[in-house]
Amino acid sequence: MSRLYDTIEPTVIDEVLLQQCVEEQGPKGEAGKIAKQEGIDFGDVLELRLDFKNILKIDNMWMFRQLTKLQLDNNIIEKIEGLDMLVHLEWLDLSFNNIEEISGLDSLTQLKDLTLYNNRIEKLENMDNLHQLHVFSIGNNKLQDKENLLYLRRFKSLTSLNLGGNPFCSEYEHKDYVVAHLSTLVYLDYRLVDETFRETAMERYRYAIEELAHDEQQAERKMEEERASMEERMLHKEGYVEDLNTNLLFESMFSEDPEAEKLAQLPGVKELLDEYEEKFVDICGKLFEFGMKERSKRKDELDSFLTALYDATENNKNASVKLLNEYEQYKTKEMQLMLTQTDHDMLDQQTTEMNEAIAKLQNDLMGLELQLVDQLEESIKDFERNMSDMVSFFVENVQGLISQCRDLENNHHEKISDIAVVTLEKLMKNELEEEIPDDLRMLFVDRDTIMNAVSASHDAHLFKIDNKEDEMVTRANSTCQTLIERLHGDEVTRNRTRVREITNLLDHAKEDLYALEGHLG
Secondary structure: OOOHHHHOOOEEOOHHHHHHHHHHHOOOHHHHHHHHHHOOOHHHOOEEEOOOOOEEEOOOHHHOOOOOEEEOOOOOOOOOOOOOOOOOOOEEEOOOOOOOOOOOOOOOOOOOEEEOOOOOOOOOOOOOOOOOOOEEEOOOOOOOOHHHHHHHHHOOOOOEEEOOOOHHHHOOOHHHHHHHHOOOOOEEOOEEOOHHHHHHHHHHOHHHHHHHHHHHHHHHHHHHHHHHHHHHHHHHHHOOOOOOOOOHHHHHHHHOOOOHHHHOOOOOHHHHHHHHHHHHHHHHHHHHHHHHHHHHHHHHHHHHHHHHHHHHHHHHHHHHHHHHHHHHHHHHHHHHHHHOOOOHHHHHHHHHHHHHHHHHHHHHHHHHHHHHHHHHHHHHHHHHHHHHHHHHHHHHHHHHHHHHHHHHHHHHHHHHHHHHHHHHHHHHOOOOOOOOOHHHHHHHHOHHHHHHHHHHHHHHHHHHHHHHHHHHHHHHHHHHHHHHHHHHHHHHHHHHHHHHHHHHHHHHHHHHHHHHHHHHO
């Protein structure tokens, strides 16, 4: 796939090249001259051709934020990259390059037409986010495994596919396989798929397709279950109670306790552990239900606040637009009168009135903004107070329920201690009826050894309980604080942006008046 210009120094996609291409492909004649003088904002460009430029690396495309069509064909590009910001791209041509792997397309979710014709690609992959793909050209590449084409079954809108020139196409009746397995195709290799041919092909592969469809449904169902599970877990995390609807906390207390397995072999301990676990998990369940209930309350509070915030901002915006419309009507009328005015005194008076109108507009707009600032500041304070109260209530109840878990552990520890002492005394007197495993017997060397083991086990359990409490309390407080800080920060940014908008708008109004004065002499 070498080209005559491969020996030429590769072209760099820099601002100079981009500016040149944009100007060449932009409006012609007088409109082109004006565009060139005023400069063309890359962010406004919708279509761009960079074909036959001997480009090796895709770069500096982030400036074309609204681009919908991009031609990069007939270059020496080796890797698909640098397209992440082109989220509006619908048409992409990368044919006649040196690309070996499909990649770098994850953010192009609007892409409908993709051409990778005449490259060095061996596998169809990394296109999962191209949900709207209609047209795909992958002919003249190095696809050898026709089963890799099954990857394209995920594109439910794919109607046109070009595969010709790939190694697997030399196989007899490969088109039967393609048409049968990709039922949405209308065109294959630029030819309309005959319905009779489609029916014959599908009948030939009917059993294989049924099995494949079944497997795909199973995989889709599994993915959906995993997705639902992840979404549910995210809700649990928002309530700071993930895994508390299970016995995971209880199990972790013992799985990370090196003495737990040995002490569990003490006479009568198994029954104690079963009772302990039942009560402990019951408290965790109450903690989970409480946490999810409080999460719902906090979400309702946040939703209510954001709705009020939006309504206040929109009402203020509408009031500002009304003022601007009234001023524009007044300005248009006054400027028309000034253009026909011959009396200099009247002209001076009209100019003064226009300046007063601009000053009044400024005062009115700034007044509306100050009013909104006060309104939002009060709303944020109320929200902060309500949210802080909710978090405090949450923390208080969490600490109360966790304290019950701690009491259970202390009570369990006392019972284990008593059993250990009694067992030690019976061992010393050879009165123990049960057989003691060797690893447990090693703890009964003396009273200090067994009691140290019991205390170490107890400390390990309390450590897990305390850690869970600290984690929940810290996350609740931290999330609340971060949210409030973000709201205050967003409001400061909004206010500064709005003041800047008002200032710029009034500057333009004054410039229009000065320009009129200059015109009238």
